[in-house]
Amino acid sequence: MxxxxxxxxxxxxxxxxxxxxxxxxxxxxxxxxxxxxxxxxxxxxxxxxxxxDKYSADIELKPVIKEKSRRQGKKVIKKTLDKISEGLSQNDIKELKGLVDEISSQIILNDEVLLNLHSLKRTSEYTYEHSLNVGVISIAIAKILGYSRNDICKIGMGGMLHDTGKKLIPEKILKKPARLTDSEYDIMKNHPQLGFEELQKLETISPLSRTMVFSHHERWDGTGYPRGLKGEETHVFARIAAIADVFDALSSSRVYRDKMPVHKALEYIMHHTETLFDYQIVKKILPKISFYPNGSEVILSTGERGIVKAQNRGFPTRPIIRIIQSSTGKEKDAELDLLKHMNIVIEEVIA
Ligand SMILES: [Fe+2]
Missing domain, CATH: 3.90.105 (Molybdopterin biosynthesis moea protein, domain 2)
Structure with a gap:
């Protein structure tokens, strides 16, 4: 595939x-x-x-969670978030908790060393897919960091609900197909507080999950909002949510911008540790994420075109490539292990 x-x-x-x-x-x-x-x-x-196709028959692509759970997850999140303005009941939260529990189990039991975070999102369903993804990525990070199952579920819940407050922001600002003006941005910046207040009405949601909702826009150097907290003043669960949120936002296409390939989104996060993100978390999770997920089409520094066939454990930037086209554009069928050819790099990701 x-x-x-x-x-x-x-x-x-x-x-x-x-x-x-x-x-x-x-x-x-x-x-x-x-x-x-x-x-x-x-x-x-x-x-x-x-x-x-003939190039991809033996390329395996293991999703982080089952396709069925992804579809079900999107439905539950849509149902939950769409009810925010009329008020959520304990029952709505029960359903969401069931989802987080199921997804956490899948991720805990999935012993793939490298996480394939390649995700395809459609702009029209962005909010729901983004919420689900931030939940899934937060759970995956929590697993890598060695948290207990109980904590992993709290982190998943906070991730899924992190942007609850956006449902209380006027649609014309939320869906504006361009950059926001300063005053619009100020309104948008209320969403962590609004979401936090809404979820405070539901005591079955852990205060730690609510902290993620309130603080997912805080940044390591204190330049975030709403409180401008620095470093460890922001709870570690919220620091996880910040990474998951930015990673997923960058790697999905929005109305005003094309999606960034996974490796570029990861590079962005890497380059902003100690300024925007917690270096200790980023350092632990990077070796576990595929920079170039299996099945991605790439161009190498040799000018050859290929498909990522498999990963080398512990070396997320050096996968094994099936070459399908030579530098002169002729059809080719060869295999190249980037770990054995350190002079060759992936220059471009096409898909
Ligand atoms: Fe947010």
């Missing part, structure tokens, strides 16, 4: 993962002649697809 740009679909590609619109299947796994759906898919905001 591999990832391609919808634009680059060709006749010989078969769909490797079904495409859903909520619970309805838009295209079934195994559908052939995908290129005929190209325009329709692009119209629907689906810019990337997982396909099977």
């Amino acid at each position: 591999r990832l391609v740009l919808t634009e680059d679909l060709t006749q010989e590609m078969k769909l490797a993962k079904a495409i859903y619109d909520n619970d309805n299947i838009l295209l079934n796994k195994g559908v052939k002649n995908l290129h005929q759906y190209k325009d329709r898919l692009l119209e629907l905001g689906i810019d990337y697809l997982y396909v099977e």
Whole structure:
């Protein structure tokens, strides 16, 4: 299985993962002649697809959580967040807790050393997918840092609910397809406080999860909001949420910006440790995340084009590449282990 740009679909590609619109299947796994759906898919905001072709048959791509849980998760989060303005009941929270519990189990039991955080999001469903992803990534970070199952669940809950307050921000600011003005940004900056206050009404939510909601925009150097806390003054759970939030926001496409490949988003986080993020957390999690997830299409410094075939444990920037095209554009079939060729680097990620 591999990832391609919808634009680059060709006749010989078969769909490797079904495409859903909520619970309805838009295209079934195994559908052939995908290129005929190209325009329709692009119209629907689906810019990337997982396909099977002669280059990718033995490339395995293990998602962090099961596809079914992802769909179910999005539904539960949508239901929960859409109810914020009328008030949440303990029952709504019970359902969300069940979800966090299930996802935490999957991540705890998944002993893949490298986390594949490649995620595809559609702009129209951004808020819900982002909330789910921040929950999932926070859980994964908590696992790497060695927290107990109980703490992992609290961290997952805080991650899923981190942007609750955005539901109480006027839509015209929230969905503005451009950068916000200063005064609009000031209104937007109220969302941690608004979310925190709303969730305070529900005593079954742990105060630590609520802290993540309140403090996920605090930054290590004190330049964040709402309180401008520095370093360890911000609870470690909220420092985890800050990393998960920024990573997911960068690696997804928004109305005003294309998505950043995983390695660029990770580089951004790396370059901002000690200024924006906690270095100790970043240092521990980086070796466990695939910079170039399996199935990504890449261009090497040799000019060759290839697909990431597998990862080298402990070396997240040096995966094994299946070369499919030579530097002169001729079809090629070879394998290259970047760990054995330290002079060659990945220059560009296409998909
Ligand atoms: Fe936020």
